[in-house]
Structures are given as structure tokens and as C-alpha cells.
Amino acid sequence: MISGRLARHLPLLATGGILLLLFGAAAVAYDGFLSSRVIVNLLADNAFLGIAAVGMTLVIFSGGIDLSVGAVIGFTSIFTATLVTGRGLHPAVVWPLAIGFGAGLGALMGTLIHAFRLPAFLITLAGMFLARGTAFWLNTDSVGITHPWYDALANFDLALGESIHVPAAALLLLAVVGAGYVVAHHTRFGRTLLAIGGNEQSALLLGLPVGRARIAVYTLNGAGAALAGIVASVYTSSGNASMGLGLELDAIAVVVIGGTLLAGGRGHVAGTLLGVLIFGTIQAAILFDGRLSSWWMRIVVGALLLAFILLQRFLVRGVGKR
């Protein structure tokens, strides 16, 4: 007899198993793949995708979607660079401002979606155009950022023993996943989101604050995307309006790979981290191979995506048939 708790986490364990197999396969195929640096890089290089994906997970929990996250990352990065480099403002002032803007846009979209029952797909598409357009309006060029805080962050790493150095971005990703996990699975808000995605009518009758939670989740996701934009600006020490182009689709893909149902109502934040790592491992393996042409890269990514989604589909069917 499997305990209920374990049973509920089996899909997650299966996804984890897939990740290990994938990583193992790459480690066998490529010399030097199995190294602490590769693992740390998986976290660091995918930090802003991962941070955005955590917020996206929560939105998808509630049965929604947010196409604006990539554009918000672009906006935040150029906004930060413009103020820090162009106006000489301190990041400590600019960062909260940027996060505020992200949250504000999210709140606006959430309010429209909730109050007027508008399709999230359309409203967040408008949000995407708005954020990207404003970003380019600020500056079409990329702008470098030189500031002691940026240098310090870029050079910071947590040394674990001799050879393992974990950079700030990787730590932040883990922190955000941790926070996302707690919010999603150990707060009333998080459980309310899953309830809304599972059955909105029931959630209303059960006395859950549906409207508040829905607006809050888009707000939170907007703030998360802005945070991802700040991480992107640190990662490159620069701001660039076209940063994060198309990232929303990657984020949706990793959330789905992580086992969260796009229809809402079922999923796990830890799965999203696994999704990010699977996505990252595919890319890392392609880089280690180094022989794929531009087009084969896209085809292989598409094919692997298909394989995972089919696999997950059959897993879900298996669970559903009980």
C-alpha cells in the first residue's frame, strides 16, 4: 500500500527520474558533462527563465496564462539600465521601482481578466505588446551597467568546497523556487489558486476569495517577471529591450514539462524546477555536442519537447484512469 502522500508525488518523482536519465545519458555521451560546474551552470544560466517560470506556474495553477513575462523581463532590464546608467540612480532605488512596475502591470491585467471575464490569452498578449513597446521606446540599444553592486553581484559566488562555486543567480533561483514552493503548497493563497483552477464555481461556493486570489497571482507573476528581468540585467551587466523575447513560451513549456496541467488545478512548483533543469540539460547537451547546425538545434528541441509532452500525457491518463 502506497501512502497518499507518496502517491500524490509519484508524477513528480517520474519527472525527476526522466531528468536523471537524460542527464545520465548526456554524461555517458560527453566527456566532462558530469561535473559540478555543469550542474551549477544549469541553475545559473537558467536563473531568469526559472524565476519567471515559478510565477507562471502559479498563474497556470489558477487556470490562467501570462504571455507578458518575456516582455516584462525586457522592459525591466532596459528600465533598470536606463535609470542606473543614464540617470545615475542607485540600484537599491531602481530595483523596487522596477518590481513595482511589473507588479502594477500584472495587477492591471489580473483586474481586467477577473472583473470583465476577459480571456487571459488576449489581455496578457496586450500586456506583452505594451511592455515590449515601452521597453523599445526607452531605448532600442543595449545599455551597459557599471555599478559596484552589479560588480559585486556578478563576482559573488558561494564556495562549497574547492571546486564548486555557486553564483548569486543560481542561489536566487533556488530561493525563488523555495519561496514559490511555500506559497503554492503551504499557504492558503496557493491552495486557493489550485482550487480556482480545479473548479472555479466550487471555489466560489466554498467561500474562497477567488477574485482577490486571481488578481494577486497576476500581480505576483508580474513582480516575479520583473525580478527575473533584474536577474537578467545582472547576468549581463546590461539592459536590453529585446531581452526575454519569446521567453514566455519557454516558460510555459517548462511548466508543462514539470507536470503542471495547462488547464489548471493540478501541478507542483518543484516540478517546474525539474522542467527548467530538463530544458537546460537538453540545451547543455546540445552545446557539449557542438555539432548541430542552427536548424537541427530547433528540430531536436521540438522533438524532445514532443516526447516529454506525450510521455506526460500518458502518465496523466494512467492517473486519471484509476
Next chain:
Amino acid sequence: MFTLITRQPFLFLAAAALLTVTGLFGAAPKKTLKVGFAQTGAESAWRTANSDSMKAEAAKRGIDLKFSDGQGKQENQIRAVRSFITQGVDAIVIAPIVETGWDPVLREAKRAKIPVILTDRTIQTTDASLFVCFIGSDFYEEGKMAADWLAKAVSGKGNIVELQGTPGSAPANERRKAFADGLAKYPSLKIIDAQSGNFERSGGKQVMEAFLKKHGKAINVVYAHNDDMALGAAQAIEEAGLKPGKDITLVSIDAIGEAVKAVAAGRINCTVECSPLFGPKVYDTIAKVLAGEKVPKKSFNQDELFDATNAAKALPTRQY
């Protein structure tokens, strides 16, 4: 739950399939020179010719080239460079998508004592020791050449409309700025309108149609950020009953085969190119750097400009 367990064989099957997919690429040969190349993407024929040159030359010299396509995103390029460092390549070549944002990753490369060579475009950095050298063509230079040629051709006077590339993309930014800087010396040459045609032929055609209706005969010159848009604009001009190359002067950049042909035929007046065939020069430079020789910090690949004087002659030898 039990269904899940019975599904496990399927999981293993899938994993096995993955193994085969990744295994297909196999292990790389050892003890040869290993170079990582972070290309920007595959956004144009020029870029593909550039990638092909790097690959073909590597194959010829027996170099193990790790090629990465950034798909137009700096974050992908940075990821690639970090991976090259992890893989312990002997040298890294980058064709930067944007000018800023490279310091952190280049510092990592420097710490790992891997020489970095920039091609195609330089970067903005406070620490020039982060890269060994820069081998250009740069988009800025191209824009400047176009401006200078134009000033001479129309004797410093005229109304220009500009067909810009995709907003925010580096070639669009550079070619716009360089052209504007180049024109600064000629106050009577004015850009009267500018729009983005997204580097697409249909975009160039569409924008040009609108410009022709809006400004009518006031337009003397079209400056297009690439040949595709210039060719589209030429079509639009013809359809409006004017003669491209005569009634309106067309200046563009890239020198793809079709454009050089158009120059020879007089439909386009001038197209500027920097050769994409970087391979030999890049690997020569790497060899020198690894042997401890000194290399110039900045060098340029051969620039060419095609106008009525030389286009017809150059046609038979064009490689792309």
C-alpha cells in the same frame, strides 16, 4: 497508482529513446585543437555564409569546432560561452549580438585562461584585457561607408527615407547610428522619414509604398538596412511608376547575390558588404595567440562596396 507503476516500462523505453538521441552525437575526438564559436543565429544568408566559413575551415584544419547558434538571444550566447569554459576549449570565438553585457562571462573566461576573440562586432567594456582581439566587419563601418558613398553620389544634398531593420536588433541599431553619424557632415542630406521593415522584403515593400504615397516626389534617396528591404522598396518604386536607381537613389547593405545583380542592372545604386568568410583569418589568429605571438587588437576583414563601377565584374565570383 498501480497504473503508474505498470507504466514504468514505458518510462524506461522513453529514457532509452533519449539515450539514443543524445548518444547519436557520440563522444568527441580528443587531443585536437578545440574551439568554441558562439554565433548570433541564422537570421540571414550572410550569417549562414559566415557560419559555413567557420565550419568548413575548421574541418579543413582538423579543428574540433563547438558551434552554437544563439538564435538571436544574448542569453543563449552567454550560456554557450559558459559551456565552452566548462568544456575547457582552447579558444572562444564570439560574434556578439549586442555590445554590452559581456563583462561577467568574459571575466570567467579570463580566469580560466581561455583566449577570447570577437568577430563581426566589438563590445563595450571597461577592461580591454577581457578579449584578445577583434576581427571586424562591423555594422557601424558598413553604415558609415554607405553614408560616405551617398554623400559623394548625390553631392551632399537630398531627402532620404530610411528602411530600418527589426527594432532593437544590433545591425539595425548600428546601421542607423553609423549612417546618421556619417551624414552629420552634410547638413543638406536629411532623413525625412524612417520605419521598420523588419529586414523583410515584404516589409520593405510595404513601408516604401506608404512612404511614396505620403511624401510623393520629395523622396530622393532610400537607405535600407539590408538588401532584402532594398529589393522590396525597388519593387514598390517600380509599381508606383518610377524608376529605382534613376528617379530615386537606393543604398543598401549586405551585398547578397541578387542585390549585386540589381546594382549591375542599375536598379540599386550601391550595396556595401563586409565579407562573411571569416574562417581562415580567425583560425590563423587563434594559432598565433596560442603560440604566444602578438596579434593586432583590431583588424578588419576585407570590406567591399559594389556600385555601378564594379558590380558587373564581381558577379561571377560571388559565393553567396
Next chain:
Amino acid sequence: MKSRSTLPWLLAGLALLIGLNLVANPAFLKITVQDGHLFGVPVDILTQGSRTMLLALGLTLVIATGGVDLSVGSVVAITGAVCALMLNTGAGLAATVAAAVGAGALAGGGNGLLVARIGIQPIVATLILMVAGRGIAQLLCGGQVLIIANPAFEFLANGFVLGVPVAPLLVVALFVGTHAFVRRTAAGLFIEAVGDNETASRFAGLAAARVKALAYVFCGACAGFTGVLTAANIRAADANRAGENAELDAIFAVVVGGTALTGGRLSIMGTFLGAILIQTLATTMYYRGVPPAVAPVPKALLILAVSLLQSEQLRSRVAALWRRKEAAS
């Protein structure tokens, strides 16, 4: 029962946009004959908008079944490449167009299989082909822009018949044909039924999965023909750029036209007007000299305006406000 039709709103929006342009440029609507061809801004709008219209036409059916197809842009790139390869190996025009449309239909069939049979969410299912499709197109082209030198082929996009541009003629004919098809046969009812309530449709004896899958096939075929027009328009197959971001404009045109993203209602006429509205907006931006960088902003505002106009919640709130005002006076 209030009319749910959005056509009046659409026409009003279009009229407003054109009115704004007429104020700034009284010749905006003028059509002249030059070199025996119709010439003028409205002609440009129709010609330039023809590709978006065609993509939107296919998407209309898919969206009416409650789905969406993000892969159409990549399919445009693939079929453009197919055209170039066929023509450059000496194939005839008819065979080339058939091959391209067939390739599009095949891609649509793949999407339909994933969505209708395997039950994958349309966004995710078509995202796969969106990513991989451009790679396939680049593979076919070898990363080059393949030049097409075939006057008959180019005629499809840039030619004129009796002074009228061919591409919009073809597209309008396809719209009329599709409209007739969905309204003169029961296809429209079936599509709307499946989009409104798939289970109930199946229980009423409809082959719901087949209806859905065929909608994707049709959408793919439309994207395939769009690929033909795109390649013909620029006399080249550009795997990297052809159809880039085209899916967003097309989805936008469909939704603006009154076909709800949730499925169940289908308006071919609305899609046509929606596509014209978008193209007119783009043209307006060229004429008003809106900097290219901020061009997405007006688009965002248009999406918001249209969404709000279609919101029953907003309508009923405004109606309630109105009633209160009347009661007070």
C-alpha cells in the same frame, strides 16, 4: 436578446481609423489608375493584408473549435521553402502550389492529431511545430535565402488582372469560398457545435475529433498557401524571416472579428474585417510616422479596446450605470 454580433463595432472602429487618416491626409482613400493598375492606399491595404487575412481565415475555423494554432508562421516558412525547392528543380507552377498547400495541410494534420486524438492542449501542441518548424524550413533551405526566378509564380502575389491585384483577389475568393462552404454545408454548424460543447456534439452523433482535426488541416493548408504568396511576393524563400510573428497578427484578426477564443462562434466576414483593421492600423502607423519601436503599443491598446467591447460584464455594467442615470433624471 441583445445582438452578440461585433461587426457593427468593427465597422465603427475601421471608420474611426480611416476618418483619422482622412483628416491628416484627404487623399487616403483615393484610388487612381496608374500604368493600367489600380493604385492607392486602399489597394495597398488589401494587397499587403492579404497574407494576414489568409492565415486568419484558417485560424478562424481552428479558434471556433476552441483551439489555437501557434505554428502557422513556421508553416509559412516551410511551405515557402518547398516552393523554392520545387520551382528550382523545374517543377510546374500547379505542382508547386499543390505541394506547398499539401505540406501545409500535412503540418496541420500533425497538429490536429496531437490536439484532437491525443488530447494535448492546443497552445502546447502547436508550440512544438512552431519551434521545430522553423528549423525544418531552415534545413530545407540550408539556411540560405533561396531566390525564385519564375514570373508565373511571382504573378500570384504581385500580378494584376484587369488592373486589379491578384493576391487580394485570390484571398477574397478563398474567403467567399470558405464562407460558402461553412454556411452552405453543415460544416459551420459542426465546427461551432464542437467548439461550444464537444461532448454534447459527440453524443449527438458528430465525429467531434474528426471535425477538430480537419479544422487544423484546413488551417495548415491556408498557412501553406500563405507561404506560397509570401515567397511569390518577395521572389524568394526566406526560412529565417518568412511568417515570423505572423501568428499573433492572425489570431488577433480572428478575435477582433468576433470569433471567441473560447470557441463556439465563427465569423468569416468578421475575420476579413479584423484583418483589414489590423492592416489599416499598420498603414496608419507608417503614415503617422509612429516610431517603429513603439509600434506594439497602439496594437496593445486596440486589443484591450476590442476585448473590453466584447465583454458582456462591461456591457451590462455600463447598461446598469445608464439605467441608474436615467432613473435619477
Next chain:
Amino acid sequence: MSAPTLLQLRGITKRFPGVVALSGVDFTVQAGEIHALLGENGAGKSTLIKVLTGVYAPDAGTISLAGTTIAPAAPKEAEQAGISTVYQEVNLISALSVAENITLGRQPGKFGFINGPAMRRRARAALARLELDCDVDAELGSLSVALQQMVAIARALDLRAQLLVLDEPTASLDEKEVAELFAVMRRLRGEGLGIVLVTHFLDQVYAVADRITVLRNGQLVGAYATAELSRLGLVGKMLGREVSDAAGRVAPGSGVEGSHREGDAALPGAVAAGDVVLAARGLSRRGAVQAVDLELRRGEVTGLAGLLGSGRTETARLLFGIDRADGGVITFKGAPVQFGAPRDAVRLGLAFCSEDRKSEGILPNLSVRENLILALQAKRGAWRPLARAEQQTLCAHYLAALRIKTADAETPIRNLSGGNQQKVLLARWLATQPEVILLDEPTRGIDVGARAEIEALIATLRADGLAVLLISSELEEIIRNCARVLVLRERKMAGEVTAGPELTTEGLMRRMAGTHGEFPALPAEADQ
């Protein structure tokens, strides 16, 4: 009744556009009583409950709980005031654990964080109160429906509820579970809780309720002590007329005298049964039904009775090709057939009205006309469209024949009342001129008048020579309309009864329950 008054509703009025759902209703519940709220569909029961639980704000009237006036503006406020509800149609969230469902929205913890161990403790305590033992970490969706129902009640009890509202709590429970539930309810009553029970099962009312309040057409009929109100009297009050028919054949819901009974000749069983049209032998599907045999004959209405979950609907789904059978044979006019999908069945001349009108029947946003012609059009295929004029003729015919109330045929069907929607769905199938029609709960959730009309229609269909399968949870309805009744119990055949003295509610119930004599004694007015 010396118990203190717990809940008092006075003069509750609730209007919806065009309808007065409740008008000046008073309702009183005492502490420590089980109070049944009864009425036909459309009487205003669910509106009253929704007013009580804060889903709707009343247009007039007051609510007081334990002497304090309350005005809950949301379900949560009602809960906080001490009114907990288990809704019939509302499922909990199947992807969450049992513990999470029980505590959803009020999980223990600080600052919005959930204290997991405390939550599980609380859930276990709530379940213990129902004497239930299940893994609180299990996903709710992995439990049986009955267990989910118990979890929902546990959730309601988790609050220090003073008043518990149970809306059709027994709809998905088997008899043993009903008995368990009643035991729990009695225990809670002993603890001083007031319980409002909404149900359609009169047996259960008499088994457990102390008092009864009857609503009709949005108005209060009266409140009575159960012991002082006979079954017959109750039914009379619900229907608004005194029922004097002692034969037991015309019982609740039948306002239909004369409309379809053209003399005794039309009574079930009086028409000679024709040929077998559709038959099944040993029809089985894992988890649905085992070895069901049935024969549907031309000009005969066959009933299919059984408790919920006994396999009634599952049988119909197998016959119609919605699900695929693991075993057994279906024959149509003697020839074996295999239906891969409903459309195969439709092509042969079968029709199926699903019990779940909303999700399996109507296309809410399409017009009445489109809904009506859909099946016929599907049968003809896309290439042979019905001309608009034909469609209009069809609509006009059926709108008149079935007396469907709608502004016009172009109105979206979602604007119609449940009964009229159901009639449109029947018309959808009649338009295909089927030979066999499977009706799954055709009168569920519709008002008395429409119900009578649908029953009349069934008689017409029979007279026209159709083979009809009538599935219903209302035994009276089955008895009134059927010549033969098949009874299912726990997914297996439990007998067949032909019209005659054997065909009584009691006889059917005994077979459904599978216990002869053990079934709770029926009230005095027996069927014979």
C-alpha cells in the same frame, strides 16, 4: 418542541429578471432538529439555500441565527456565522488532499501560511466525528464518490457550525452509506446542531427528519412535524393539490391525467409488444456493468431502475457506443452491431438523451434551431445540409408539438428553462426519426408541467412504434410509463418486472436494495 429557535428567516423575497424566485418566505429551524426542506423543482429550495448561505442577497427579509440578525454577503461570511453547507452539485477540489479539502480556505496557521501537522490533525478529528477512517494525505480524486461526499460533510463540520445545510446529500450514496449518513446526522442532532436537509427522496425524509417545510412556486406552503403529515398529504402540498388517487399509480409528479392516458387501452402493458429492435446479451465493461441482458421492443417502454451508481447510465452509454464494452453482444434487429462512437448508433436509428443536460446535451451558445437540427444534420453528414426553410419547418413543428416556450427559434438555448431545454433535446432526437430512444432521467430538474408533457410524449413515441428505454430514479415515473422494468443492483441485473400487480415501488425497491423485507418500512399508503 421546546428546543430554542436556531435559525429564523422572515419574509425572504428574491427576484431575478422576469422571475420572483422567493416571495415572502418564512423558515425556522430549531437547534437539535433535522428539518427537511421540500418542494418540486422550481419551488425555490435552492434559491432559499443560496440566500441562507450568502450566495444571493435577498431583496427583502431578514435572517437571524441564534437570535442575532445576520446578512451574509458571501459563503465565507455565512460559514463564519455558523452556517455550513454541503452543496449537491459542488465537488471539492480533486487534485488537493483530503486534509486540504476539509480545511480549504481556513487552514490553520499564521500569516496565510499553513501549519501542515495541525491541518492534518484537524482533518483527522473532523473525519473521526463521522467515524470515518481514511488517509488524510490521499488525493481527494482517488476516493470513491461516497467517500468524497463524506469528506464534504466533514469539511462542513470542521467549522463550529451551528447549522448544517445538506443539499441532496444522498444522491450519490448507496443504501448502506445513506444509513451511515443518517446515523451521523442523528448524532449531530444530539449534539444540538440544526440540520437542513434538501432531498427528493421522501422515504429518507420520513426516516430521518423531525419537521418539514414545504415550498411551492417560491412561496411557503407550511411547516409541519413529520409525524403529523402523511406521505400523501405531503405530496399534495408539494404539488398544490389534494391527491385522492389511492391506486398508487398516479403519485408525485403526475399532473398528467388525461393528457396521455386515452383510456385504459393506453396503459403500459396494454399494447402488444412488437419485435425486438435492440438487444444486448452479457453486456459488460470493467468498472461499469457486468453481464447485462436486455431487449427493447417496438412500441414498448422498457424501464431501467436502480440506485445511483447501479450501472443504469453506464448501460445506456454502452448501448449508444459512448463507451466500448469489454464483453457481450449488442444486436440491432437481430444482426450483431459494434458501435465505435455515438455516430454509428445514430446512423442506425438510435437516440440518447443524456441525464447531464448541461454538459452532455445542450450547446449553450447556439440557437434553439441549431440545437434542434444537430443530430439530424450529423446523421445526414456535412455535405447534405438541411435547407434553411426545412430547418424552420422542423423547428416550427417541434416548438408547437412539444409546446417549447422560447421567444423564437434563434434564441440561444441557454436562455431557456431546464424543461424547455430538455424538450428541445427530445426534439433533436425525434427529428432523426429514431427507432430506439434511450432516455436517461428525462425529467430530472424540470418542473411539474414540463414533466407531464414529457411523459405524454413518451406515450406518443410508444404509440408510434418506437422502442423506448426509460432510465429514472423516480420509481413512480417508471411505474407509470413502463411495460417492463429491468432492475440493476451493484452493476448487475437484479431482476425484471413486467407490468401488473408486481410492478410497485416497493417491489422495485426490494430488488434495487437486494433485500427482501429488510428495507426500511414504507409509510402506510402502500402501493396496493
